[in-house]
Amino acid sequence: MTTSTEPLSSVHMPKRRDSFIELNGRERALVFCDLDSWRELLGPFDRLESPWLLPQNVTPQADDGCIVIKGKIDGVSTVVVSMEPAFQGGSLGEVSGAKICAALDLACRDNENGIQTNAVLLLETGGVRLTEANLGLAAVAEIISSLLSLRQLAPIVCLTAGTVGCFGGMSLVAALSSYMVMTVEGRLGLNGPEVIEQEHGVEEFDSKDRALIWAIDGGEQRYATGLADALVQDDVGEIRQAVRGLLKAGVPSVYRSAQVDLYRKRIAALDTAQQFNPEDLRKTWHRENTK
Amino acid sequence: METLEFKFSAKKKGTAKKRAHVGVVGSGDLEVLLEPLDTADAQVRIRTSVPGFSQQWQAVLDRFFMKYDGAVAIEINDAGATPGVVALRLAQAAEASE
Numbered sequence: 001m002t003t004s005t006e007p008l009s010s011v012h013m014p015k016r017r018d019s020f021i022e023l024n025g026r027e028r029a030l031v032f033c034d035l036d037s038w039r040e041l042l043g044p045f046d047r048l049e050s051p052w053l054l055p056q057n058v059t060p061q062a063d064d065g066c067i068v069i070k071g072k073i074d075g076v077s078t079v080v081v082s083m084e085p086a087f088q089g090g091s092l093g094e095v096s097g098a099k100i101c102a103a104l105d106l107a108c109r110d111n112e113n114g115i116q117t118n119a120v121l122l123l124e125t126g127g128v129r130l131t132e133a134n135l136g137l138a139a140v141a142e143i144i145s146s147l148l149s150l151r152q153l154a155p156i157v158c159l160t161a162g163t164v165g166c167f168g169g170m171s172l173v174a175a176l177s178s179y180m181v182m183t184v185e186g187r188l189g190l191n192g193p194e195v196i197e198q199e200h201g202v203e204e205f206d207s208k209d210r211a212l213i214w215a216i217d218g219g220e221q222r223y224a225t226g227l228a229d230a231l232v233q234d235d236v237g238e239i240r241q242a243v244r245g246l247l248k249a250g251v252p253s254v255y256r257s258a259q260v261d262l263y264r265k266r267i268a269a270l271d272t273a274q275q276f277n278p279e280d281l282r283k284t285w286h287r288e289n290t291k
Numbered sequence: 292m293e294t295l296e297f298k299f300s301a302k303k304k305g306t307a308k309k310r311a312h313v314g315v316v317g318s319g320d321l322e323v324l325l326e327p328l329d330t331a332d333a334q335v336r337i338r339t340s341v342p343g344f345s346q347q348w349q350a351v352l353d354r355f356f357m358k359y360d361g362a363v364a365i366e367i368n369d370a371g372a373t374p375g376v377v378a379l380r381l382a383q384a385a386e387a388s389e
Contacts (some may be wrong), residue, residue: 024315044312044324057292059368060339061316062324086317 016236020161021185025084028122028161029069031236032080032243038071042099050093052132061087066096068103077115079103082122085164091129092170097139104146104156107189111153118247119156121177126192127168144176145244151178151255157246160186161234165217167192176257181239181248182219188227189217213233215278226287227256293342297335297349298316299356304329306361309332311387321369321377323384339369345375353382363388 020028030038034131042048044062050196053060054159064132066201069080081100092100103119110117128136150156159175160166165187166174174180174188182188191205206212215221230242256263266285276284307327314322328334328340333356335350351374365384 044322045310045326054292054338059292059316059370061322061339061368062312062366065316080348086315086320122331197362 016046017234019234020236020239021163021183021234023236024086025082025090025122025124026067028124029067029080029082031240032120032257033069033071033078034073034074034075038069038080041068041070041103043067043273047097048099050129050132052094052135056131058088058131064093064099065090066099067218068099070103071120073120073247073277077110077117078120078247079117080120080122082169085124088129088131090125090164092125092127092136092139093129093132094135094139096129097136097143101139101142101146104143104150108146108150108153109189111150116154117246118154119150120243120247121156121158121173123158123160123166123170123174124162124164125166125168125170126164127170137169140172143173147173147176151176155247155250155252156181157181157243159243159262160188161237161239162186165189165192174196175227176255178252178255179249180222180231181230181232181246182222182228183232183240184219185219185234185236186219187214188219188222193217214270221278221282224282224284224287226289254278293339295335295337295345297337297338297347298369299333299335299352301328301331301333301362302360304362306336306359307363307385307388309388311325311384313383313387316368316370319371319373319376321367321372321380323380324366324368325384325388326364327388328364330362333359333361333363333365335365335367337367337369339367339371341366341369341371348377350374351377351381358384361385361388 047062049060064085067082081103106120107117154160155178157179158174159181161183162185167189171190193213196205199205219231222228232238232242236244310326312324314320316322
């Protein structure tokens with residue numbers, strides 16, 4: 001006799017992966033919250049769109065590509081912010097930046113008032129939106145300021161699942177968060193491959209060489225060198241589990257961003273006369289040597 | 292950029308029970324915001340990054356409103372979706388609003 005409550009038809013079915021990457025920004029945000037515990041803040045019908053795009057012949061999106069969900073994860077109040085990867089490459093503009101900033105500030109205020117409120121940031125973003133460059137840069141600074149206040153009070157978990165990755169100013173946000181979760185498909189880097197190639201030539205970095213890009217910016221490498229805290233498959237259940245686990249771990253005792261000496265020594269110890277390959281770097285900068 | 296506005300007569304109020312939002316303003320796709328109206332017609336406003344296709348928009352909407360008779364306000368933010376994609380998104384929005 002089996003005591004399983006699963007329907008018979010599913011017992012012998014091969015387990016299929018439930019892709020997270022294939023979800024859009026809003027669907028991604030919603031997989032984390034407890035059932036019926038959430039509401040969207042400043043959703044598309046509030047029409048808080050970017051005023052800078054129409055004059056530049058770009059169609060705006062009603063939520064400016066930034067979805068803010070306030071809900072509960074395992075019963076704890078949490079704000080989930082998701083950048084829509086398909087709208088302008090998940091880029092950060094004045095409005096989306098202000099939404100993220102306000103979400104973090106409100107979470108901060110709740111914590112100060114004794115209501116534990118955590119944050120999850122789904123960073124699928126090429127960084128600052130070039131059509132609103134200066135305002136986007138200012139927004140990054142404001143987000144970082146809000147994030148640094150909140151991270152002392154509550155864990156902030158960032159996730160980069162792919163396929164856009166997390167680049168530019170928003171990679172700084174990821175680096176300053178409490179925890180970073182990546183998939184194998186995810187990428188994390190300050191300058192995107194195309195920017196490096198454009199500025200320093202194809203000999204420096206070939207932005208068409210996908211194997212090279214992922215060997216440097218990819219989730220596996222970032223995790224192996226201790227720059228990400230969890231490496232997960234592109235699977236909704238697995239990603240949800242990892243994020244929930246890190247939220248439960250609470251505020252970390254040591255931040256990567258506080259280990260200035262460690263990272264300075266790492267860079268100083270590199271012999272830049274020779275060309276490093278990603279495998280060597282993994283050995284030299286192994287995640288076990290991070291603490 | 293081009294902004295287009297269309298009006299259709301709507302026979303029924305209450306076909307759309309709630310507002311619906313579908314799609315993304317991504318390349319070749321569009322975003323549809325559909326809201327129930329308390330009037331005798333349906334209004335459509337389109338903002339598209341590809342100007343010069345008002346006849347095609349008219350044709351896609353004519354076809355949609357041949358079957359759909361709800362009094363609704365529809366806003367479309369388009370990033371170069373093909374007529375087929377537009378028709379599917381409209382149908383999806385109508386379904387999500389039921």
